[in-house]
Amino acid sequence: MTRHRTSGAPPSPSTAGTFARTYARVVAGRRTKWAVLVLWVLLIGVGGSLAAKLGDVQNNEAETWLPTNAQATRAVKIAEDYFQDKGRVGAVVVYAREDGLTDVDLAKVNADRQRFVANSLAAADVPPVTVAADRKAAFLSVPVKSDQSDNSVLGDGVKRLRDAAGQDAPAGLDVKIAGQAGNIADFIDVYSGMDGALMAATLGLVAVFLLFTYRSPILWLIPLLSVGLASQVASAVVYLLAKHAGLTVNGQSAYVLVVLVLGVGTDYALLLIARYREELHRQEDRHEAMEYALRRCLPAITASAATVGIATICLVFGSMNSTRGLGPVVALGVVIVYFAMTTLLPAFLVVLGRWVFWPFTPRYSADHVDSSAEKEHGFWARVSGFVGRRPRPIWIGATLVLVALAFGAMSLSTGQTQAEQFTKKVDSVAGQDLIARHFPAGSSAPADVYVKDGGATAALAVVQQVPGITSASTIATKNGWTRIEAVLKDAPDTQAARSTVEHLRTALASNQGEAKSAVVGGQTAVALDTSDAQSEEEKLLIPLILAVVLIMLIILLRALTAPLVLLLSVVLSYTAAVGSAALLFHAVGHPRIDRGLLLFGFLFLVALGVDYTIFLMTRAREEVGKRGHRDGVLTSLTVTGGVITSAGLVLAATFSVLAAIPTVASLQQGLLVAVGILLDTFIVRSLLIPALALELGPRFWRPGHPERAKADRSIVSPAEPARLG
Structure with missing residues (x-):
């Protein structure tokens, strides 16, 4: 005989800890809910104005994106400290004519050199023109002013340079802007105006999915508004810490902050609202329904937030400065969205009442039976029945x-x-193609060797003998340091060029005297050191994050077998996502990736995907204590199936929006995360994990015994299937 919890009867104290009871009671209390809302109104009032200033404290200087102790990073520092290179980025203005440059063309190039300096388009003197041996192309190396806290300075500078170079150009003369400044400017141009469009598209997709999930013209606004407000407060807190506590924030961490807050916040909202709706069928008083729903959801949401927060904090052990700075920023965002979704959202829902669910308003009935509640789980009841009948083959x-x-x-x-790097042809790429066609491919981005004056002569002799270097010369001596420019035979972004830089460093290090301590920098050195650092990060951070996930699952489930099985499923899910995405990359014509995609894809998939595992297994442990292992596992699949699937679809849709940005990195990141989330949602969480739990039986929970827990059996209701499969 099943007993029911009567209206107004408080749940047994054994079903939740004192903290959870007190927390839920304050948030959902008849009077205290207003205090919660007033607190958030104050936070949002202050945070709204500060969030807009986050861009003002971003530090996008070169060092913030480079490996901490790499030679390339030291080279940037030397260039800024001793050669006054700070605030300047090199552009290469390329002039080409396939049937050969004319005297008029060369006169135009030399006139441009004078014009760039006279009109302050160049941030320093422009070296003499370099003409190709075939006399079909020439280029000018032009330093352009930059401001790392304001990308528009560089973008506008390159645009003015492009306009000036194209002015009065003879017919048939091809003029392109290449080099590092040209490349950065193309990225700025690609992303210009995209922030608002992407946010609008993302929110639009989330709104559509929430509208479809809730089938209510009103309810979808509540979680969307709560997540949006949480994002504003999170950005404000990060701004304050960056402004007054030295927290490093760059463009990448600011972007990831918004995406993760939106993702995890939506997940938490979907879970809480689904449980609240269940309880509204059983409770006449909405305050008690929310109190019980929040108490039951709090362990899962807390475990999820703790896992994501601690996992991202692990990034401080990374090799890249950009990685190390990302961890604290994202962790802060997760903490804030956690409190928003467990205070602001429930208080908001309780204040508004049942009508927000209209037209499918959950109604309380004396016998606690509601046909709409049973109908909601009909599809997932069939799925759990399917899993229950054939767990091993599944x-x-x-x-x-x-x-x-x-x-x-x-x-x-x-x-x-x-x-x-781009899904469309851009000016800097076209310019680099012209350089590679008519010059040694590395001409536009030579390697920079910095050495103390005492070792300059020996260092130059060594550099000139390294295979893969076409020429080397001393170009500057300042403040006791000499700068040697080494032109590479191969294009600066190729593996061959990276090998040349490695050989150059080895040759210098094997020398004697001050030449031994020479530092090699430049575009190729940056790419080499970044790739090496990213490889080291993967070896350290991926196991570390997995260890965090395992420990949190052990604490949450009070078991060892289940967490180990779940951890293996996380690894398998991630590798399957990478494999699937790799096939898609080939299909869309962009097979090669930046190495950093693997770590950040892992972070997104584990940090966000583990939410679904936690939601499922927390509910499973609760239901096993009431119904026994088999029925408990299948019931948890039934009642969480809809909310987890909705969360997965929302998240996959959110990341798929990135494919609209015409950069390969964005396309690949969007595809990888979207595919991974869908695999985790529809295969791992819906089939693999429940089937494995049934296969292992009660051993799944060892050494714990949730079936022996002192469960409050009075909360079982016919609205939840008693037996499945």
């Missing part, structure tokens, strides 16, 4: 599918070149 089949997809990762290749 988990074996799901595993084989994921393993097969993982083999696609073997087709993945790193070392993305500049020409492969």
Whole structure:
């Protein structure tokens, strides 16, 4: 005989800790809910104005994106400290004519050199023109003013340079802006105006999915508004810490902050609202319904937030400065969205009442039966029944599918070149093609060797003898340091050029005297050191994040077997996502990736995907304590299936929007995360994990015994299936 919890009867104290009870009671209290809302109104009032200033404290200087102790980073520092290179980025203005440059063309080039300096388009003197041996092309190296806190300075500078170079150009003369400044300006141009468009598209997609999920013209606004306000407060807190506590924020961390807050906030909102709606069928008083719903959701949401927060904090152990700065920023965002979704959202819902669910308003009835509640879980009841009938073939089949997809990762290749960074042809890429066609490919971005004056002569002799270097010369001596420019035979973003830089460093290090301590920098050195640092980060951070996930699952589930099984599923899901994405990259014509995609794809997929595992297994442990292992696992799949699937679809849609940005990195990141989330949602969480739990039986929870827990059996209601499968 099943007992029911009567209206107004408080749940048994054994079902939740004192903290959870007090927390939920304050948030959902008849009077205290107003205090919660007033607190958030104050936070939002202050945060709204400060959030807009986050861009003012971003530090996008070169050092913030480079490996902490790499030679390339030291070279940037030397250039800024001793050669006054700070605030300047090199552009290369390329002039080409396929049938050969005319005297009029060369006169135009030399006139441009004088014009660039006279009109302050160049931030320093412009070296003499370099003409190709075939006399079909020439280029000018032009330093352009930049401001790392304001990208528009560089973007506008390159635009003015392009306009000036194109002015009065003889017919048939091709003029392009290449070099580092040209490349950065193309990225600025590509992303210009995209922030608002992407945010609008993302919010639009989320709104559509929430509208479809809730089938209410009103309810979808509540979680969307709550997440948006949480994002504003998070940005404000990060701004204050960056302004007054030295927290490093760059463009990447600011962007990731918004995406993660939106993702995890929506997940938490979907979970809480789904549980609240369940309780409204059983409770006449909405305050008590929310109190119980929040108490039951709090362990899962807390575990999720703690896992994501601690996992991202692990990034401070990374090699890249950009990685190290990302961890604290994202962790702060997760903490703030956690409190928003467990205070602001529930208080908001309680204040508004049941009518926000209209037209499918959950109604309380004396016998606690509501046909709409049963109908909501109808599809997932059938899915759980299917899993319950054939768990072994299902988990074996799901595993084989994921393993097969993982083999696609073997087709993945790193070392993305500049020409492969955009999904459309841009000026800097076209300019680099012209340089590679008529000059030694490395002419536009030579390696820079910095050495103390005492070792300059020896260092120059060594550099000139290194294979892969076409020429080397001393170009500046300042403040006791000499700068040697080494032109590479190969394009600066190729593996061959990176090998040349490695040989150059080895040759210098094997020398005697001050030449031994020479530092090699430049575009190729940056790419080499970045790739090496990213490889080291993967080896350290991926196991560290997995260890965090394992520990949190052990604490949450009070078991060892289940967390180990779940951890293996996380690894399998990630490798299958990488393999699937690799096949898609080939299909869309962009097979090569930047190495950093692997770590950040892992971070997104684990940090966001683990939410679904936690939501499922927390509910499973609760239901096992009431119904026994088999029925508990299947019931948890039934009642969480809809909310987790909705969360997965929302998140996948959110990241798919990135494909609209015409950069390969954005396209690949969007595809990787979207595919990974969908695999985790529809295969891992819906089939693999429940089937494995049934296969292992009660051993799944060892050494714990949730079936022996002192469960409050009075909360079982016919609205939840008693037996499935």
